[in-house]
Amino acid sequence: MLDKVKNHSIYQPTQPGLTFPQVPEFDNFEADRLHRKQRLVAACRAFAMEKLDYGFAGHLTIRDPEHPELYWTNPMCVHFAQVKVSNLILADHKGRVVEGNYAINRAGFVLHAAVHEAHPDIVAMCHAHTVYGTAFAALGRPLDPISQDAAAFFEDHVVIKDEAGQVAVEESAGLAVCDWFKGVKAAIHQNHGLLTASRHSIEAAAFWFIALERCCRQQLLVEASGHKPVMVSPERSRYSREHVGSEYIGWLHFQPIYEHLAATQPDMFN
Template sequence: MSTTVLDRPQASSKPTTAPLLRDGRTSIYQPEQPGLIFPEKPVFEDVAAERQHLKERLVAACRAFALEGFDYGFAGHLTVRDPEHPELYWTNPMAVHFAQVKVSNLILADHKGRVVQGRHAINRAGFVLHAAVHEAHPDILAMCHAHTTYGTAFAALGRPLEPISQDAAAFFEDHVVIKDEAGQVAVEEKAGMAVCDWFKDVKAAIHQNHGLLTASRHSIEAAAFWFIALERCCKQQLLVEATGHKPMLVSPERSRYSREHVGSEYIGWLHFQAIYEHIAETQPDMFR
């Protein structure tokens, strides 16, 4: 098997940030030809503008999860760290469908699970898992978790994804399988502490008998897209294995090359821009 199931957190040999290209670009997908329309990360005049931007992207991520069918009652939580008060994070409100999340009903909470802004309650499981990771890893800006069909099914196997495709290679040596607290609902704070150390230098985790989690040191957009991608990869691997035939795997060298060029935080952010523009145009109520 090409990716190791870790029984305890280990340091990754993967670089934490993608190296710049010789011409200063972050990615080969950025156009070399000047003057073309292409998404660029915004520059903010003040922290209020940056906060509004983050909240709108968090709402869009929730709406994207609704479009993907990731809803399961009140389960599922997405978080992004506040730009001015990094000890606080914005998250979706408890018992509100992903499709009904909007800027006005987001809540701001601290690492103790106390809501400091907003009218809704916080999801206890979301606080336990996300707050522990945010507090233990100051570099992690955003996290996503939902109870999805294929991710939950694949998590029952207790093993990592194999690089069966270019898409799956984006997670090669960049995800872990967590066995701690497997299958037990995370409502006790000790459960969050058992999980948080696993997120060192990886963007995704498969929690055995539970489901998928993603974390980003770049943006909520990257965390959301890589969650969508991870669910898709779990579905694809389950479909391949259902044929009864052993898949041909991408070699470790080619998997690392693909991960570097199509599995970076920046690429996750870039993928999400198309999703954001579609949702912002078709669901303007998100801004209310």
């Protein structure tokens, strides 16, 4: 099984003294909390940049480091591009806002809170109503390993058919979905869309969501060509998943996105 939380890869530089991203470590909850909130905001801004918004739909969450029964999330009816540190909200597993001025997205609470509560190892989740992910979800089948990118999800995502197509506002809907997230980083919810979960970071959850949306688009394009795609073999797919599909690789992929956003959208830190 893929190691979800290792912080190294085949991309680590062998030559000393070179600039390379390092996973931060914290000696107090306050610094860790601020870091998580800033990265959550960056993930929302990245979703805006990728045009993954759909009205008020879409919710991203990260556990609080000091109070793991609470999680930070984007506020209801605020565009991803307008999310900032100051308007994030902190909620419990019952959907009660304990810090912040905005309401919580009930669908976000139903799905995410159930997963967070059922899986203490999951620290972050992402969901949005996207064009290609939603279209592919209507097929009710897993992603095929048609490329190295898609192979990153090989045997590391599931198709959820429970509550398919029904608006998830009842707590029973979250309970029906949460058990599917054992040992995987992504799910395709039939007739609904994509979800990702990370045991590493919000950066990993956000990048793998963006990547899964991209892979769904690629597969739909290939199938629309009318030609049968050549699949990556199971052995090579597993190799690619192990080396380019880890949580850490997702975190690493997100670093240039974060640096770009920090340089071009400094208001997100307000």
